[in-house]
Amino acid sequence: MEIQINAKKSLMGLIKVPGDKSISHRAIMIGSIAEGITEIEGFLRGQDCLSTIECMRKLGVDIDLNEKLVKIKGKGLYLKESNSILDVGNSGTTLRLIMGILAGQNFETTLTGDESIKKRPMGRIIKPLSMMGADIKSRENNFAPIRIRGGKLKGINYKMPIASAQVKSCIMLASLYADKKTLIEEPYPSRNHSELMLNCFGADIKVDKNIISCYPVSKLYGQKISVPGDISSAAYFIVASSIVPGSDVTITGVNINPTRTGIIDVIQKMGGNIKISNRKIINNEPVADITVKTSSLKGIEISGEIIPRLIDEIPIIAVAAVFADGTTVIKNAEELKVKESNRIKTMTRELKKMGADIIETEDGMIINGTHCLSGAEVESYNDHRVAMSLSIAGIMAEGKTIIKNAECVDISYPGFYDTLNKL
Numbered sequence: 001m002e003i004q005i006n007a008k009k010s011l012m013g014l015i016k017v018p019g020d021k022s023i024s025h026r027a028i029m030i031g032s033i034a035e036g037i038t039e040i041e042g043f044l045r046g047q048d049c050l051s052t053i054e055c056m057r058k059l060g061v062d063i064d065l066n067e068k069l070v071k072i073k074g075k076g077l078y079l080k081e082s083n084s085i086l087d088v089g090n091s092g093t094t095l096r097l098i099m100g101i102l103a104g105q106n107f108e109t110t111l112t113g114d115e116s117i118k119k120r121p122m123g124r125i126i127k128p129l130s131m132m133g134a135d136i137k138s139r140e141n142n143f144a145p146i147r148i149r150g151g152k153l154k155g156i157n158y159k160m161p162i163a164s165a166q167v168k169s170c171i172m173l174a175s176l177y178a179d180k181k182t183l184i185e186e187p188y189p190s191r192n193h194s195e196l197m198l199n200c201f202g203a204d205i206k207v208d209k210n211i212i213s214c215y216p217v218s219k220l221y222g223q224k225i226s227v228p229g230d231i232s233s234a235a236y237f238i239v240a241s242s243i244v245p246g247s248d249v250t251i252t253g254v255n256i257n258p259t260r261t262g263i264i265d266v267i268q269k270m271g272g273n274i275k276i277s278n279r280k281i282i283n284n285e286p287v288a289d290i291t292v293k294t295s296s297l298k299g300i301e302i303s304g305e306i307i308p309r310l311i312d313e314i315p316i317i318a319v320a321a322v323f324a325d326g327t328t329v330i331k332n333a334e335e336l337k338v339k340e341s342n343r344i345k346t347m348t349r350e351l352k353k354m355g356a357d358i359i360e361t362e363d364g365m366i367i368n369g370t371h372c373l374s375g376a377e378v379e380s381y382n383d384h385r386v387a388m389s390l391s392i393a394g395i396m397a398e399g400k401t402i403i404k405n406a407e408c409v410d411i412s413y414p415g416f417y418d419t420l421n422k423l
């Protein structure tokens, strides 16, 4: 499907973004291995999270999805062997996190996914899970399809070479099944939704800066979970409202967990006008309304410890940088190369087609703010974040922009174009 984007004059209004993708995945997986009923409100019905539901159903979990709620009849820690291959679709989170649960199961499971998933590195989870005692085979170079036979696991001490919440969560889920404590050390803090949610369900996870101590459990207890809005989805409208003249937009009920708010810090440092109000804590997670008004942005350097706190927002930050004064330098973001697409390459190539002054580097991009783009025909590479970022670029471009394969936005943000049209 192609989408045509036209320039927009100003964005005004009150919007809600869909439920957080990371929290939705975790609620399904943790609810599945808990005892009793878990009810999830605000669940993200994006394709990635629906893949997680399908995988857990194949492992014997009864999950009912209706208009308002997801209801899970938890099976407890031990699941049923699937009689077919698990298909994670486009979702790296599904594959990496579910492997942690499967490492504790005394049966064999085969997993695969789409063309993009088959190119994403899985050695990063195969290594620690193998150290814990899981038996894993994969296609050459640690790519999916992947087969795992779980069983009795050992607690390990693991120093993670990269800051990745998926790797951390995978080890954390496996540690529930281990014989003793597992210690995980992260180079920098990454999103901590697994830690917060596991503790809600009765696990014992202790965090001291970047060291996480995970204790085995005998059971987890079903919970009522309310999923807040996804800041990664809000990011498109945070940037759009900052750069489209005369805008004033409030996004309600967004998760503002500090491990995810790098986008707010960056836009504020660039000179953005962002106000946070109506703060609450729901299921251990901070939630608030975010109001954004147009402002003059300036280029900055984005590197180091903040990168994991905004990793999925770098494509849309690149768009903000085009409409800032001066140069924005993004460094230490090599992880972008192993997402749904190589986001350094794809964003550089497509923004260039629209006239941006942007250079691809080994670990990021350099963008000179020129304050103008022209409409063009651009490719999403079936990467939802690239499609949405280019759509926001399109509303600031002169002339029309065509986004090819734009339906991929449904992976994380079904209804994205409806919200954009409504504003």
Ligand SMILES: O=C(O)C1=C[C@@H](OP(=O)(O)O)[C@@H](O)[C@H](O)C1
Residues within 6 Å of the ligand: 021, 022, 023, 093, 163, 164, 165, 166, 167, 169, 191, 311, 312, 335
């Ligand atoms: O744990 C999660 O839910 C996620 C972690 C991040 O990936 P990495 O752990 O690979 O950095 C992020 O890019 C992804 O969209 C979701």
Ligand SMILES: C=C(OP(=O)(O)O)C(=O)O
Residues within 6 Å of the ligand: 048, 090, 091, 092, 093, 094, 312, 339, 340, 385, 412
């Ligand atoms: C990288 C992403 O997701 P995943 O790793 O789950 O495919 C994303 O949503 O941007």
